[in-house]
């Protein structure tokens with residue numbers, strides 16, 4: 001298993017939670033920008049998952065987001 005740079009991933013998650021359009025380099029390979037995808041649930045309308053992934057090294061992190069009303 002690939003060793004993940006946890007503190008960098010936490011920082012990355014924080015900035016992409018606030019601004020999903022921000023170009024953030026992958027904390028693992030540090031070569032390519034991360035891809036952000038929001039996945040909405042039909043069951044829980046108050047939350048959605050923000051999936052952050054790198055197409056190059058396949059690093060992946062999911063943030064659970066609250067939908068502001």
Ligand SMILES: [Zn+2]
Pocket residue numbers: 026027028029030031032054055056057058059
């Ligand atoms: Zn990567």
